[in-house]
Amino acid sequence: MPRSSQVSANYFAVIFKKLIVKTNLVILLLLASVIVFSILNPIFISSTNISNLSTQVVFLLLITVGQMLVLITGGFDLSVGAVTALTSITSAMVMASVSNGGTENVALAITLGLLAALGIGLICGIINGVTVSLLKVNPFIATLATASIFQGATLLLSSGQQISGIPMSFVIGFGSGDVFGIPALLIAAIPAILIVAFFVIFQPYGKALYAIGGNEKAAHVTGIPITKYVSLTYLTCSVLTAFGAWLLTARVSAGQPLLGSAFPLESITAAIIGGASLRGGRGGIGGAIGGAIFVVMLSNGMDLARLGSNWQMVTLGVVLIASVIIDVKKEQWRKQVF
């Protein structure tokens, strides 16, 4: 006869496991960090900080959504940092020259700057897409290489210097402006994300991504155009990145040749915390959003708690490993208790 204390201990263990299996990890992490950081410093949940957070999160958000799509197909995009830098320099150069150092033709300059940014995103995306899907180079290696190429191009174009002279209205309007209290950056980013989400959820393209990541040969035998869709995915990632880079340029008020160097690591981390698997076939837009918010919240919250960026790096790494382990445990427990 089992002792009653053992029985109740078992009982609680089963309930605990069932709870963990049913919970979405990202939501759990977000809730936990909100609670922890607001205790460490109540300013965390003040409206000023929330506004701060929503401006900070925009850049990583756009890039993580793009990275998530690439990860779902079973690939990687390590060039997002270099694309950011190249876009920043190029669009800053365009805006500075058309506006003659920030003084004339401001509206035209900003528009052309945006088009230049999207153009760079398009070109980089095509290069990545062709290399991975047509030349069939392993995505890790391909984007590692293109990162180097794009970064080299950036340094060549800018001679390593930052590009100033971009219109102030761009910097203030986008960088720190708001419309009815909502940061302009967020208002600019949301439509982009909604468009991508529409295609993923409501178009066969989205479902095809999971098929390609789950088993490329199976996707092939059901007629899914793999080359087309994979190229499109790298294109989307680069264009989203470029758009984010253009917005980021406003924030840092100049074209910066070393902008975005942390993006590859941060975006992949955010995507994995959001549910992506390195082998592909898993993840989603919601997870990308949650993961990006968490990564930025972590840095913001730790700043307010006076824990420096070095501690933040350590914490991020620990959370990444922990989330992968918890994911594996969840699978094991699911088989046990359900």
Next chain:
Amino acid sequence: MGDMNEQKMGLIVEDVSMAFGPNQVLSNVGLHIRPGTVHALLGENGAGKSTLVNIIIGVHKQTQGNLYLNGSLISNNSPRTSRQLGINAVLQDLGLAPTLSIVDNLFLGREKTNKLGVPQKKHMQSLCQDVCGKLSIHDPVNTTLENLSVGTQQLVAIGRAIMGKKGVILFDEPTASISRTETDNLFKVIRNLRDEGWAILYITHRLEELTEIADEVTVLYNGTVSLTSDIKAVTVDELIHAMCAESFSDLYPPLPQFKATKDRPALEVENLSTADASVTDCSLHVHRGEIVGIAGLIGCGKDRLGAALFGSIESDFKRFTIDGKDVGQIRPAAMLDLGVSRVPGDRHAEGLSLIGTVGENINMGAEHRLNAFRHGVVDNKALRKNADQIIDAMDVRPPDKDAIIGRLSGGNQQKVLIGRSIQSTRSVLILEEPTSGVDVGAKEHIYRKVLALLNEKKVAIIMISSDLEEVSRLCHRVYVMHRGRIVSELGQEEISSDQILKASFGITQATRERSESPAA
């Protein structure tokens, strides 16, 4: 020393059952492999042979029952424990390192070193020479493994096995990928090992090998032992019956008549050769309402032919038509648009996304066959309904479209794959190994559904299969392939398992005789 009763020597499997979740794979299996005997384990795909092997070598733990070696209970079995006890296995996956040499592989993990830990190369090489001589491996001991033929690599695996403590060796379908000459040598080696006192378990689904190599035989059918006997005391008919048992005749639905008409063939191809030369100069045709089989031994290229006909691999041809219309280049998307669909032979490698749900797999590529679009937007509700419909039609268990398909049994996975393809088929269905690794209940359902497709949509079916019974019972005509070419075409009256087998072998025999006779 203890009770070393003759009766208890060797490996005894006692009342072993194995269930994976709701799936009962083995029930009350008993087996006795005696030293100095070759005990054959016979059974169709899915009967449970591999699971039993995995239990014996310690990869799985049986849900019920015991294993005894020479009278002692084996507790806490694991791959390491079983090897230490003297239980060795030569499996399909040889477990060797392809980039290392013969001698390195032989001593992998067990290098002979002196007291300081320095490897004794000369010593290992000479031991290796002895083993190679014994097994008739003629290649130099420093040859890299991947440069050897499959048959020789297998001998290296055997060499590794016999270097340990003398006990039990299990062979899992060893002749599947080796030539006739290599098979002869393998059998010689096995007989020698038997005469030395090893207890040998030989797993196969090829009846013809038994008379050559086995002393005793046990037949597994659907996870249970249906027959155990001395090889001399049993007939081939009894063995066949034990392998397929009761629903022998019920398994195959009646094949509807096919009357040839003047209509153009649903699919016709002339002189097709694949880019990798696995298929050469094949021509075939199939009409609507007809099931045509493609049979042949392993390596004959029939699987590659199926892939080429759908465009999954590149090929060259003189002519290729679907319903009489010329096709310039064969590509999967184009084939699907023409109503051709393909069920690949390896469902895990090419057919299903195992981490996806049942619903996702059913609806993969649905845009080619369903009108699940409203105003240019995917109708998720229609997709879910479609998934439920196919789950119901194919009797998929559990009937849950949100279940991860990797957790379903092989038979249910196959039902999903076939259900999806049936939906896509409007002209031709290319069906490869439709019931490989599928349990009897699912097999029966699949056959019924495939024939229903034939009757309802009047399509053509190309059935490529290694299962002779299946091909001979369900095809109107059979093409037989050998080494990449079609060497024989059997009409309805000529079709039977042995005719097909003969045709697969017959040409080899003729070519061998021709090549051995003095030059004309």
